[in-house]
Amino acid sequence: SDSSRDRNPNLSHVSPCVSHFTGTTFGLAMVRRRYLVQVLLGLIFGIHAESSMEKHSLRAAKVDAASFKSQIRDAMDEALGCGGEITEEHLKAIEEVLHPMYITLPKNSYGRIERRSLRYLAYRYFHRKSALVVHGFEPTRVVNDSSWGVAQILSEQVPGFVESVLQSTSEHGFDIRDTALMVSTLEQLIFDSESTLLGKVYDLQNKPTTRPLSTMGLQQLLEAYIAVWMAGDEIISTLGNNKELAQVFPHWDQLLKFVAGQISALDYERSHQASQRARVTGQPGGQGQQLFQRRYSFQDAHAVVGGITNSFASFWESECRAMKQKLVTLDSKRTGRVPLSKFYGKSITDAEWRFGESESYLRELGALDETSARLGKQVIIPNYIQGASNCIVTASHYSICCINECEPIMAEIEEAVKSPMATVEHLLSLVGNMTALNTLEDEVDILLDDFMVSQLQSIAKEHGGQVPIHGRLFAQWLHYVFPRDCLFPHKSGSAQSRSPNEYGDGYLASDDEMEAHAKDTRAEIPLATMKREELQWMSQWSEDEELFASYDHLVKRAGAGTGTFIVAGSGLFLLAVFIGAVSFNRKANQQFLPVGDGKVHFV
Numbered sequence: 001s002d003s004s005r006d007r008n009p010n011l012s013h014v015s016p017c018v019s020h021f022t023g024t025t026f027g028l029a030m031v032r033r034r035y036l037v038q039v040l041l042g043l044i045f046g047i048h049a050e051s052s053m054e055k056h057s058l059r060a061a062k063v064d065a066a067s068f069k070s071q072i073r074d075a076m077d078e079a080l081g082c083g084g085e086i087t088e089e090h091l092k093a094i095e096e097v098l099h100p101m102y103i104t105l106p107k108n109s110y111g112r113i114e115r116r117s118l119r120y121l122a123y124r125y126f127h128r129k130s131a132l133v134v135h136g137f138e139p140t141r142v143v144n145d146s147s148w149g150v151a152q153i154l155s156e157q158v159p160g161f162v163e164s165v166l167q168s169t170s171e172h173g174f175d176i177r178d179t180a181l182m183v184s185t186l187e188q189l190i191f192d193s194e195s196t197l198l199g200k201v202y203d204l205q206n207k208p209t210t211r212p213l214s215t216m217g218l219q220q221l222l223e224a225y226i227a228v229w230m231a232g233d234e235i236i237s238t239l240g241n242n243k244e245l246a247q248v249f250p251h252w253d254q255l256l257k258f259v260a261g262q263i264s265a266l267d268y269e270r271s272h273q274a275s276q277r278a279r280v281t282g283q284p285g286g287q288g289q290q291l292f293q294r295r296y297s298f299q300d301a302h303a304v305v306g307g308i309t310n311s312f313a314s315f316w317e318s319e320c321r322a323m324k325q326k327l328v329t330l331d332s333k334r335t336g337r338v339p340l341s342k343f344y345g346k347s348i349t350d351a352e353w354r355f356g357e358s359e360s361y362l363r364e365l366g367a368l369d370e371t372s373a374r375l376g377k378q379v380i381i382p383n384y385i386q387g388a389s390n391c392i393v394t395a396s397h398y399s400i401c402c403i404n405e406c407e408p409i410m411a412e413i414e415e416a417v418k419s420p421m422a423t424v425e426h427l428l429s430l431v432g433n434m435t436a437l438n439t440l441e442d443e444v445d446i447l448l449d450d451f452m453v454s455q456l457q458s459i460a461k462e463h464g465g466q467v468p469i470h471g472r473l474f475a476q477w478l479h480y481v482f483p484r485d486c487l488f489p490h491k492s493g494s495a496q497s498r499s500p501n502e503y504g505d506g507y508l509a510s511d512d513e514m515e516a517h518a519k520d521t522r523a524e525i526p527l528a529t530m531k532r533e534e535l536q537w538m539s540q541w542s543e544d545e546e547l548f549a550s551y552d553h554l555v556k557r558a559g560a561g562t563g564t565f566i567v568a569g570s571g572l573f574l575l576a577v578f579i580g581a582v583s584f585n586r587k588a589n590q591q592f593l594p595v596g597d598g599k600v601h602f603v
Contacts, residue, residue, distance in 0.1 A: 085185050094180040097125055100411065102176045104469060106420040106549045112173025116548050121179050126398070128407055129203045129437060131313030133391070134186055134400045138497045193397045194305050201225045202298070204236065211268055211297035215263065222259045224306060230393050250319065250353070258315050264303045267294065313400050316392050318386060320402035324355055328484060335537040336376035336483025338370055339523040357389055358509040359517070365389065366488070366495045371539040375523040382406065382479075382487045388499045389507065401497070406486035409434065410476065413469060413584040421466040424456050432483060446481060462545065468554075472546035478540055481590075492546055495549060 014418050101124055105117045113121070119137055126132040195506040202209050213221060224239045229247065238244040246252040326346060330338040340359065347355040359377070362368040367384040370377050382392070382405070391401040413422075416430050434446050459473045460466055467474050500507040509517075526535055 002463075008096070034396055055528065067469070086181075086596070091177070091180045091184065091524050094183050095176050096127070098176055098179055098183070100418075103418050104178065104414045104420055104553060105169060106468075106470070106551050108550070109553065110172040113179075114173055114549050118174045118179055118182065120548065122183055123378060125183050126186070127404060128411075130310045131401050131403045132190075132309070133401060134190070135397055135399070154247055171194045177515050190309065190397055191306065193395060194309060195302060197229060197395070198225060198298070198305055201228060204228075204239065209298045212297055213301070215294055216295075218263060218296045218301060218304070219260060221301060222263070222308075223256060225305060226255060226259060226308065229395060245258065252338045258312075259308070262307050262311075264469075265307065266296075266300060266304055309400070312393065313403055316400075317403050319392075323335075323390070323402075324381065324484075325387050326350075326354075327384070328380070331381065331484065333532040333537065335378075335532060335534065335535070336381050336479070336488075337483075337537070338369070338381065339375055339520075339527075340377040340379060341377045341523065342518040343517075344509065345518040348514055348518055356508050356514070357387075358506055358513065361389070361500075361503055361507040364495065364498065364503065366490045369488070369540050372536060372541075374526045374535060376520060377517075378523075379490050381484050387486055391499065394499050394501075406482065409486065417469060420466050420470065420551065421463070423466055424453075427456060427467060428453065431478075448481070452477070452481065459545075468547060468551055470548065472544070476541065476593050482539070488540060489525075491544060 001065060098114040098121055101121055102113070102168045104191060105113050105121070107113060119274060122134070123137045126134055147567055202222060205221060205224060207213065207217065207221060220240075227235050227239060227245060227249070235245075235248065238248065242252065242256075249255060301528075309468075327338050327343075330342045330346065343355055357365070357367075359368065362379060362384070363370075365383065367380050367387050369380050372378060385402050386404060388399070388401075391399040393400040412434070413427070413430055416428065428448060432448050456467065456474075459471070459477065462473075463471075472489050472491070475486070479488045
């Protein structure tokens with residue numbers, strides 16, 4: 001029904017014809033839609049042709065920006081299918097979310113952002129809206145001038161002729177409308193992947209997609225959907241057995257209530273929309289008629305599924321917060337770190353189903369600090385919480401992870417600064433007026449001591465008097481100001497994001513390994529007898545700067561000869577590791593050294 005589309009603003013721009021596809025027609029339609037989305041991404045990405053002959057022919061076929069955008073819109077309209085089109089209202093809504101981030105990114109001489117920044121904005125958008133990480137846009141994905149990692153995003157190569165189309169159209173960069181178009185395309189890709197899985201669950205339950213469902217039938221369908229969505233095909237054999245499902249999923253009973261709540265929300269919107277139409281047309285309608293007609297089409301089920309995707313992180317956040325609270329209670333000095341011995345000890349003594357990742361997997365996640373001689377190996381709380389092992393859903397095109405508690409901090413800074421760089425005084429004023437969670441119920445004021453002030457001043461000195469707010473050193477500084485909320489930003493190229501299934505059998509520690517680590521009492525005496533400043537708790541600090549976009553026209557570096565710029569291929573690693581939803585592997589880190597003579601890397 002139209003009202004189900006109104007309920008979910010992320011689906012309101014999608015053509016209603018999806019519910020009319022059935023059987024073979026539905027499958028062919030989905031294949032065509034996915035193919036057209038690939039074409040659109042190919043147009044936006046403008047991947048370089050490999051042969052010089054192709055490059056020569058493309059130079060002769062340059063298209064102006066207006067024509068390029070027209071082709072993008074045409075491709076989007078076709079990808080949406082059945083005459084559907086993306087609305088101007090939806091694009092503006094996306095731009096409104098993107099704008100505070102967009103204005104703080106460095107621009108090229110044409111006033112546009114580079115490819116790495118475009119990809120970063122898309123990553124931030126989905127993470128901010130739904131704690132959702134689109135596969136292929138992870139910060140560790142290799143990105144350079146000729147590769148976007150498109151195969152991983154689309155599950156297959158973009159057709160060759162599309163890869164080389166309009167190569168020159170993006171040579172001047174991208175504006176905010178280009179970014180909004182790409183976000184809309186990715187929304188469509190997610191929407192289609194949900195359709196595919198939903199159709200599969202219809203088949204598993206022998207429910208024709210053309211037959212309307214009762215409330216009970218829809219509840220049964222969505223219970224099966226959410227189980228397969230969260231656990232994959234391995235759970236199919238247990239569908240319908242709530243006792244077994246409760247052993248597989250934590251809080252299965254709450255998941256069932258969540259599904260029921262999504263259906264109730266759809267019912268409310270359908271009733272509300274019917275009442276509005278009745279007032280306008282004077283025709284009978286309203287709640288009574290809706291109750292009598294409480295039947296649900298494929299599109300209605302799809303709308304509920306879209307709501308589940310977009311709101312699931314908020315629903316699951318209580319679990320994430322409970323997990324963080326258990327770690328915070330072990331962090332007596334507010335370092336944002338827990339000795340590995342206590343981490344495993346918590347798992348053993350409390351029979352905790354969490355906190356069982358192996359040392360090697362924690363290292364790969366970038367959640368292990370191994371630089372402290374006094375405290376030994378430590379788990380970094382925000383890096384662990386944001387780690388891939390704690391993403392509760394891993395679907396074909398995306399993962400849903402814990403909400404990032406550093407995102408509001410960065411958003412507040414971006415909203416106030418409105419520029420790629422900021423003065424030390426401005427940043428100290430902003431951050432100094434913030435608060436941090438001492439516990440989940442108790443906030444404490446931020447205290448910026450002389451050392452932290454001097455560190456920020458050193459960063460600014462390295463960049464001609466101002467601080468790049470999308471630089472690694474500022475992200476690192478914020479981590480030590482908010483050690484429990486903001487991720488420690490590892491150096492680019494030092495990690496990769498892999499789910500437990502991708503990592504393999506070694507992702508869990510054995511009982512013997514956990515018991516051996518739990519017996520290590522090295523950290524107990526220092527933590528009990530020393531102040532935080534005496535613990536050398538910032539031993540993981542690295543003085544190397546990394547910038548994911550060029551600041552050449554913004555920065556006049558003092559002593560330009562002391563630093564080097566290295567063009568690398570990992571793009572967004574630096575900032576997205578700081579405010580992203582995934583964690584990264586650890587590269588060997590130096591002992592703490594004052595900032596000043598470090599290298600500056602352009603990644």
